[in-house]
Amino acid sequence: MDKNNIYKRHVMALKHIKLLKEPTVKILNNVLSLKARINKKHFELCVSLYKNPITLDLPIPHTEKISNFSKVAGVENLDSLRKSGKFVPGCYRIYGIGNSPGVILDKHYILVFELNNMLKVVIKILLTFV
Amino acid sequence: MNLGNKGKVDLFILPDLENISKDLSILEFLCVLEQYLIFKYRSKINKLFIASFPGVPEGHAGKSLIPLRRF
Numbered sequence: 001m002d003k004n005n006i007y008k009r010h011v012m013a014l015k016h017i018k019l020l021k022e023p024t025v026k027i028l029n030n031v032l033s034l035k036a037r038i039n040k041k042h043f044e045l046c047v048s049l050y051k052n053p054i055t056l057d058l059p060i061p062h063t064e065k066i067s068n069f070s071k072v073a074g075v076e077n078l079d080s081l082r083k084s085g086k087f088v089p090g091c092y093r094i095y096g097i098g099n100s101p102g103v104i105l106d107k108h109y110i111l112v113f114e115l116n117n118m119l120k121v122v123i124k125i126l127l128t129f130v
Numbered sequence: 131m132n133l134g135n136k137g138k139v140d141l142f143i144l145p146d147l148e149n150i151s152k153d154l155s156i157l158e159f160l161c162v163l164e165q166y167l168i169f170k171y172r173s174k175i176n177k178l179f180i181a182s183f184p185g186v187p188e189g190h191a192g193k194s195l196i197p198l199r200r201f
Contacts, residue, residue, distance in 0.1 A: 016169065023169035028162055036153040038162055045159075046166040049142040058137025073141060089156050090143035091164050093171065 009033060049091075058094060142167065 013031045021027065025043045032038070059069035074088040142163060144156065154162070 013165070013168075021169070023166050027169070028165055032161055032165055034154065034158050034161070036158070039153070042154060042159065042162055043166075045145075046163050049144075049163060050167060050170055053140035053142055055138055055140050058139055060137070069139070072143070088143060089160060090141055091160065091167055092142065093140045093167065095138055095140075 053093070 009031055016023075016027050016031070023043075023046075025038055025040060028043070029038050054072055056069055056072065057065045059065045072088075073090075073092075144159070144163075
């Protein structure tokens with residue numbers, strides 16, 4: 001499938017998701033249509049990463065949780081990033097636990113890459129839900 | 131604003147580049163990983179917060195449930 005045909009690829013991804021299909025090498029190849037083929041090694045690395053996430057508290061700005069996050073995911077400040085060159089590639093998922101009043105993060109998940117940019121997203125969540 | 135310890139984040143950090151086949155660039159592999167995670171978490175994902183490259187939230191992602199990245 002032509003990788004530029006976003007609509008068709010999107011529909012195909014939705015179809016698989018609605019059928020609750022588990023991801024496979026074939027499905028990922030069809031949906032993403034990369035130039036190079038995704039192989040078993042790539043897939044196994046995805047499985048390994050999925051099974052072994054690093055779980056941290058949400059790095060809320062102006063709290064000590066920021067430093068804990070930065071130790072793992074690097075700094076967010078662009079100038080510091082350019083100087084250090086330490087971009088941290090990866091994906092992340094944000095979620096809430098429990099049903100405490102005021103915490104409306106339940107069922108709101110995020111997947112993005114470029115971990116260094118994550119704090120911007122955290123701020124957006126806080127602004128949206130608090 | 132007090133979220134206590136209710137907010138969590140799972141990080142899926144790529145290992146050394148040597149572990150990734152030369153067939154795929156880092157960006158491409160991240161697309162694969164992201165898509166894999168989308169399939170795994172499925173309905174729990176909020177479309178409003180799936181960001182578009184390079185990590186900037188789309189805000190309103192339109193009518194699409196799972197927007198695919200352009201790469």
